């Protein structure tokens with residue numbers, strides 16, 4: 633009698649374990665979470681390697697790769713800004729429009745604000761603002777790459 637009871641308990645436990653495993657397996661591989669890397673990829677020059685630009689990641693991916701990425705430039709003082717793609721508009725003008733580079737520290741919010749400010753001018757089709765730094769450096773740099781909108785009469 634005691635044996636039958638413990639064996640039935642064992643079966644129940646096994647079924648519960650299998651159901652749990654299947655549930656974890658299915659849920660773990662559904663893209664249910666916002667991609668933690670996307671805010672840092674936005675207005676960058678590469679598609680998101682984490683979610684392949686889908687915007688969502690799976691629980692499994694989150695568990696394996698972790699949350700928020702470690703960024704060498706975030707929170708550091710900006711000491712250089714470089715511009716590419718300026719032909720009809722000038723880099724100087726762009727810096728005036730993206731007047732968010734002053735003040736410390738440089739953050740991802742500032743990077744996005746700069747890109748949005750440049751796009752809001754209407755001069756550019758696309759804007760990339762990529763920040764970088766080295767682990768040994770306590771300053772950071774920003775590269776702005778734009779594609780200008782074609783003008784009428786050109």
Ligand SMILES: [Zn+2]
Nearest residue numbers: 667670680683
């Ligand atoms: Zn992503």
